[in-house]
Structures are given as structure tokens and as C-alpha cells.
Amino acid sequence: MLPQSKRLLKMWIRLLRVTRASESHLREFLRVNHDTTLPRFDVMAALYRRREGVTMSDLSRMLLVSNGNATAVVDRLEKDGLVRRTQSTTDRRTIFVALTEAGLQQFEVLAAEHEREIITLFGGLSDTDLDTLTDILKRMGKGERA
Amino acid sequence: MLPQSKRLLKMWIRLLRVTRASESHLREFLRVNHDTTLPRFDVMAALYRRREGVTMSDLSRMLLVSNGNATAVVDRLEKDGLVRRTQSTTDRRTIFVALTEAGLQQFEVLAAEHEREIITLFGGLSDTDLDTLTDILKRMGKGERA
């Protein structure tokens, strides 16, 4: 039996490969079928989830990306009219971002098809698999905060 | 109980978050302690694994990145003297990449500390967890090829 560290390493590499391959599949799907990208989709999904609007800081925290990154993607979405920025009235540093009507409509189409792609990718998992995996992932999330 | 597609979606988002947070942790570790980056580490790890040398195509396939991407990272590593390119004698299109002596030495230090970081991140998992997770990840890998 390999030492634990080597087994962890192998698992991590496998995890990375599955994630990267899946991301690659979704990227390709978004590009070919909807002429958009994964970062754009991620931002729109976050804004859809919090329909009332999100600050830039919250957005980058939700997506685990840097502030500057969020700024860049939101800039492009705003240029395309899919997203709107609004200044806070109580704190002039804060800016709220939200989907426009056009953004909302586009995202609802995107989300439905994205969900189908997820089934293509992971539909082979049983209910038990899902429960087990979710449980393990939850515990893996703790390690970063140690 | 949520429909399967929603449960898959939740799992996928959780998987993505764990992976991104862990990558972020490792990136920070490599930057602060070793003044290097994750893509550079990944390339060096692939070359360490196949000490005899790898073609550019093999390299991008191993890392699941585009050809152009592999070229760019190898360019930078080559400029720093950590990696060497050699033309194939039998096929003039093919180029082999390998670690230099300096690259090999640097990587062995990097790898040992990287392994410790992996323990920090995931050491909380039991042997059973690891077996279960590996098994599920193997099956998840199948979906992409459907």
C-alpha cells in the first residue's frame, strides 16, 4: 500500500483531470452552441442566483476569482447589455451588478441547456454516489481553512 | 427530494469550488515560498514523470491544455534554463522537451513541499474516503467520452 501522501496526490491529480476535462467540455458546448464563454456563464449564474443584485466584492468572493477578474468580465457583459451596474446610495464605494432583462432571458436559455450537459457528463452517478461524493467534498472544503 | 439534474448541478458546483480553492491555495504556496506558478509546476511535474522526454503534443495531452499554451509555458521555462528542447532525429516536426539538471533539482524540492501542502489540504480524508472518492472519480471520467 502506498503511503497516504502519495495516495492523496494521486487522488488530487485525478480530481483535477476530471474537473478540467468537464470544464473543457462545458466551454466547448457554450462556445459552439451559444457563442459565449465559461467565465461569462459563471458571472451570469451568480447574478441569477442573487437576482436583487450583488456587489463586485461579493461577486468575486462567490466565484473565487480576484477583484480585477470580476471587473474585466463584468465590463464585457455590460458592453453587451447583459448586465447593469448601479451605484449604492448609502456607500459611494459600492457598486451593485445585476442582470438586465436581456441578460435574464439569455441566461434562462443557457441554464436549461447547461443542465442537460451536466447530465451528459455526470448522469452515470447513482443517488448513493451523489450523497457520498457530496459528503466527501464538504469535508474536503474544510482543509483550506486549516 | 430534488430532481437528479439539480442534485448533479449542486454537486458540480461544489466540486468546482473545492478544486478552485485548492488550486488557489497551491498557487499561493508556490508563489510565496518558491517564486513560481502552478502551470510551471504542472509542466515540470509532467516532465519529471516522463524523464526520458515528451513531445509537445504529448505534453499538452497530459495536462489537458492547448498546444499553444504548452508552447508558451515551455518557452518561459526554457528561458529560465529549467527545461530543454531537442529535435527528433526521425521526424523533423517532433520536438522533445525534458528537464535540465537545474530543472530536475528545483523540481525535487518543489515536489516534496507540494506533497506536504496536499496533506494540509486533504489529510483529513480517511483511507475509505480515498478509495470511495477515487472510484467515483474514475466513473465520472467516463462521461466525457460519451
Place this chain on the structure above:
DNA sequence: CCCTTATATTTCAAGTTTAAAATTTCAGGC
């Protein structure tokens, strides 16, 4: 030998990503 097709790599433009610096605003202590 020529032509076509396929393979290996690089180049290129555009977009993504990060970390750090700069800007603006806020909040609290004095």
C-alpha cells in the same frame, strides 16, 4: 514524382486570471 491529407509545432488575437498598485470613500479616534 506529385498531390492530398494528416500530424507536430508555433504564431496570433482575444479573452481570462492573478497579484499588486492606485483611487475613492468610509469610519473611528482625537
Place this chain on the structure above:
DNA sequence: GCCTGAAATTTTAAACTTGAAATATAAGGG
């Protein structure tokens, strides 16, 4: 009111990443 430090956002430079186009070479059929 003023100062200081913190917070929210943008800007910047450099690296990374992609997909497509360009280049060079190989392989096989006629």
C-alpha cells in the same frame, strides 16, 4: 474637523489560456 487605517473598486503588467491560422514535415495513393 482632521488623521489614520480599512474597505470597495478599478487599473495595470505579466502570465496564462484558448481556438484558429500558419508553417513545416510526413505518409500514402496515384
